[in-house]
Amino acid sequence: MKPAEYYQRDRQRHAPALTPDYKTSVTRSPNFAAISLENTVSEITGPRFGHSDISPIDNDLIRNYAADGQSPIGERIILHGRVLDENARPVPNTMVEIWQANAGGRYRHKKDTYLAPIDPNFGGCGRTLTDENGYYFFRTVKPGAYPWRNWVNDWRPAHIHVSIFGSGFTQRLITQCYFEGDPLIAKCPIVQTIPDPDGVQAVTAALDMNATIPLDSIAYKFDIVLRGRRSTLFENRLEGN
Amino acid sequence: MAQDLSYLKETPSQTAGPYVHIGLAPGAAGFDIYDQELGKDIAGPKAAGERITVQGIVIDGTGSPIKDVLLEAWQANADGVYAHPESDGEVEDGFRGFGRVITEFETGEWSFDTVKPGPVPGRNGTTQAPHINLWVVARGINLGLNTRLYFDDEAEANAADPVLNVIEWENRRATLIAKRTVQDGKIIYRFDIRVQGDGETVFFDI
Numbered sequence: 001m002k003p004a005e006y007y008q009r010d011r012q013r014h015a016p017a018l019t020p021d022y023k024t025s026v027t028r029s030p031n032f033a034a035i036s037l038e039n040t041v042s043e044i045t046g047p048r049f050g051h052s053d054i055s056p057i058d059n060d061l062i063r064n065y066a067a068d069g070q071s072p073i074g075e076r077i078i079l080h081g082r083v084l085d086e087n088a089r090p091v092p093n094t095m096v097e098i099w100q101a102n103a104g105g106r107y108r109h110k111k112d113t114y115l116a117p118i119d120p121n122f123g124g125c126g127r128t129l130t131d132e133n134g135y136y137f138f139r140t141v142k143p144g145a146y147p148w149r150n151w152v153n154d155w156r157p158a159h160i161h162v163s164i165f166g167s168g169f170t171q172r173l174i175t176q177c178y179f180e181g182d183p184l185i186a187k188c189p190i191v192q193t194i195p196d197p198d199g200v201q202a203v204t205a206a207l208d209m210n211a212t213i214p215l216d217s218i219a220y221k222f223d224i225v226l227r228g229r230r231s232t233l234f235e236n237r238l239e240g241n
Numbered sequence: 242m243a244q245d246l247s248y249l250k251e252t253p254s255q256t257a258g259p260y261v262h263i264g265l266a267p268g269a270a271g272f273d274i275y276d277q278e279l280g281k282d283i284a285g286p287k288a289a290g291e292r293i294t295v296q297g298i299v300i301d302g303t304g305s306p307i308k309d310v311l312l313e314a315w316q317a318n319a320d321g322v323y324a325h326p327e328s329d330g331e332v333e334d335g336f337r338g339f340g341r342v343i344t345e346f347e348t349g350e351w352s353f354d355t356v357k358p359g360p361v362p363g364r365n366g367t368t369q370a371p372h373i374n375l376w377v378v379a380r381g382i383n384l385g386l387n388t389r390l391y392f393d394d395e396a397e398a399n400a401a402d403p404v405l406n407v408i409e410w411e412n413r414r415a416t417l418i419a420k421r422t423v424q425d426g427k428i429i430y431r432f433d434i435r436v437q438g439d440g441e442t443v444f445f446d447i
Contacts (some may be wrong), residue, residue, distance in 0.1 A: 032444075098264060110261045173251075174256075
């Protein structure tokens, strides 16, 4: 059986390249329209990873950089959910990577000079593979809001960057996960590049009391949807007729 | 009103931001946390074919280098096979076909070592010229930019390539052709990406 194509990307679901209120986009947005390609083997294939590529501790940001017996400062959270496609089918065995600021809003990055301190026990990155049901989870601390240079007084809402591969290079996606109830979401020029309020909701993790571990960690649920692909019935075939 | 189709909608993209290195290349951010970072070795030691270095710079609309960019490469091996079950054929042990690079923070220059890919099947029985698929993310880029790198010593294959031929403006096709030189015995392909403005690189909606 020949593999089927992916659904064309709904470009209106995403921010346009040029979003002037997010100033950095002004000189980093192509002037010309992207040229739309029909899928070939170059697009429907993509990198694959296995458990030998990562360590079991990589999804535990509370422990993966902390000194023995210590842990980072901040609100302990679990970030969990499923990676699905547009057909609502799970995407199993796919790599999910995250990165974030610490509880004070400071990144462990040599280019970050914000005055909030580095946390010696917090690296700020993690990765994991989804299981056979597309499920993933991380343990971390809730990141802090931080200021950034756009307008003079812009603050990013608390967020975790999320990178997902899927099974074809055409599904590759990087997004950001925000947290339910954060008043900075509505004020953020980066969040507001997303054209549709429903899209903003889709990048806002929900407080999940059922998954919360009593007396230990608060849980947030963040499902991720990658592009789906056709069933094989009357598909547009990649080869021949 | 009609029935609900009940498809889910793709999660909206958001910029990778200035600190993408922390998550995807933490060594470059200044700390070692993982035993192995992804995309460090594209071809592995056993891959057949010509060993090449691909290098370039990503340039913004002011003509300045974008120094906080991250690129990912996805390519077939020298036989035109991707390391994926939906590509017909086998790849060498250790051939991943996936690369991830960041720039020198001071200059914006990036480079990676790999093998030159072979031609791969196109749609409807056509053949695609050898190419490397590239994905570019950075602060200020809301949705990752897809492009392709082709090789200037493959003029005949490039002229017949079904994707290059989709580009209506023939003068823009040259933006996708890397230039080959030999320096100190190493084969170098130069591929500068212009995100905006004069000589703007062709990007694809895949």
